[in-house]
Amino acid sequence: MMDIKTYNVIAEEGLAEFPKKIYTINQSQRPDALLIRSQDMHKTPFGTNILAIARAGAGVNNIPLVTATDMGTVVFNTPGSNANAVKELIVAMLLLASRPVVPAINWAHKLGGADVSLQTEKGKDHFAGTELLGKSIGVVGLGSVGSRVAKATADLGMKVIGYDPYISVEHAWQLSSDIPRAETLEELLEQSDFVTIHIPYTDRNHNLIGAKQIEQMRDGAVLLNYSRGGIVDDAAVLRALDAGKISQFMTDFGTPALAANKKVIVTPHLGGTTEEAEVNGARMAAQTLRRYLETGNINNSVNFPSVDMPFEAPLRLTLIHRNVPNMVGRITTILANYNLNIDNMINRSREQIAYTVIDMAAIPTEQFEEIRTELMTIPEVIRVRILKNPITFQ
Template sequence: MRYINCLNNISAKGTDLLGSDYQLTDDIAQASGVLVRSAAMHDMDLPESLLAVARAGAGVNNIPLDKCAEAGVVVFNTPGANANAVKELVLCGMLLASRGILPGAAWCREHADSPTIGKDAEKAKKAFAGQEISGKTLGVIGLGAIGALVANAAIDLGMNVLGYDPYVSAEAAWRLSPSVEHVTNLDDVLHRSDYVTIHVPAMDSTRGMIGAHELEVAKPGCAVMNFSRDTLVDNAAMA
C-alpha cells in the first residue's frame, strides 16, 4: 500500500484516479507521495518514505528541488492543467481594470436604502463607465500554455496583442494566433501596451522583472496583471 499526503485541498476528481494500491493519509511521515498546490515545502522535513512530490500547477517554486534531488525524491508538475482557468482569471482582471464594476457595485450597496436610487444611479453611472478593451493593446509576457490562451482570447475580443518570450518553443508558436505580434524587446511591449499580463516561471532571473525601469518606460495608465504568488513585479516600485 502506498500512502499519499495532500498538503492542499485536491479535487476528488484527481484523487479518485488513484488505484486500490493507494490510500490518502493525513500523516506525512508515512507518505510515499505528496500532492501539493501552493503550500510552501522549503522548511519541511521530508520523510524517508517519500518517493515523489506532484504539484497540481505549472511551477515548482514552492518545492525544495535541491533537497528532493539529494533525497532521490522525484518531482512532477502539471503544466497546462489549469491554463484555461488562469486565462479566464486574466480576462476577468482585465475587465475589472477597465470598467468600474467593483466601484459601481460598492456604490449600489452604499445607496441600497435610498428611495431615489434609480434616479441617482442615472447621474452616478458615468463615473463608473471606464473604457472598452476592444481596440486596446495587450502585452503578454510569456507565451507558454497560459500565455498563448490569453493572447488568442484577447485577439477574439478585438484587442491588439503583443507577445514577448525569448524562449518561445515551436509548439507554443503553433498554438498562437497569427494575429499576435511577436516583440523581442520587453521595453517596447511595456511602452505600447494598455494592459500587460505576466506568465513566466518564477525563477531568480524573473523575480522583480517588472521593476522601476520597466514601469518608467511603460505606457502611462498601463494596467499590469500578475497572478503569480511570487514577486515577478517589484511591488515597492509599483507603489
C-alpha cells in the first residue's frame, strides 16, 4: 500500500482516482507522496520518504524546487487544468474595464421611490462605456491560458497581438494563423489598448513589466496581471496610474497599496477558482502521481525530465542521479555483476539532474534490497526504486 497525504481541500473526484486496494489517503506518518494546492511547502517540512509532490494547479512557487530535486522528490503541476477558468475571468475583466457595470449596479441599488425607472433612464448616461470590438489586446505568454485568451478575444472582434519567445510547438499549433505575433515585448506594448500577462513567474521574469515597459505602452491602456505576483512592478503601476499614463490595472494579486487605489481592481486570486477547475486539477494531479508511483514514468514535472517508456518487463528499476558522465555505464556494470539482462532502458537529463529507467527480467525478491544498496553506493545516485509489473494504472 502507498499513502497519499493531502494539504488544502482536494476535490473528491481527484481522490477517487486512487484505488483503495493500492492507496490510502492521510493514513500514514510517512506518506509516499503529497497532493497539494496552495500549501506553502517552503514552511512545511517533508522528508526523503516523499517520492513526489503534485500541485493541483499550474504555479509551483509554493514548493522549494531546489530542495525537492536534491532529495530526489519529483514535483508535478497540472498545466491547463484551470486554463478555461482563467480565460473566462479575463473576458469578464475586459468587459468590466470597458463598461462601468459595477458602479452602475451600485448606483441603481441606492435608488428609491416610485420613479426608479425614470431615475435610471436619466442617470444611465453617467455610466457610458466603450466596446471591445476593434480594440487591440496584447497577450504576453501563449501557453495553455494565453492561447485561449487570444482565441476568445479574437472571437470578440479584438485585434490580438501575441508575444512568447518560448512558445511550445503544441501551443503554437493551437493558435490561429490570423493572430500576429510580436517579435519583441516592446512591439506588443506599443500596439495594445489592453495588455494581459500569462507567463509563469521566474527570477528572469521578475518585474518584467516595470517603469520602462509601462512607458512604452499606449496612453490610457489597461494592464491585467492574472499570472503571478512579481511579474508586474506594482509600484511602477501605481505611479503610472497617478500620472494618467495607464487608465486601469486589474490583478489577482493584491496588496494594500493596490487595493487603496480607485483605478485598480483587485480580485482575491479568483483565476482558477471554479468548481470545474478544481476538479480538473485534482484529477490531473492524481493521475500524474499514480503514473509515476506505479510505472516510474514522468509527465508534467517542473524539476525532472519527462520519461515515458512502456512497462512491459517483469521489473523496472528507476534511478535519480546527478547528471555526470559515465553514470549509465556504472549502473549497468553493477547489474551485469548480478547477471541481469536489460530488456529496455532510457536515460534523460534536465540541467544537473538525470533519470534512468531500466526494464529487466524477474529476480528473487531477496535480491531487491541488495541491488538497491549497491546502486546507492554510487555517490551521485540520489534515489533507487524497484517496481513490479503488472501495473494496474489505466
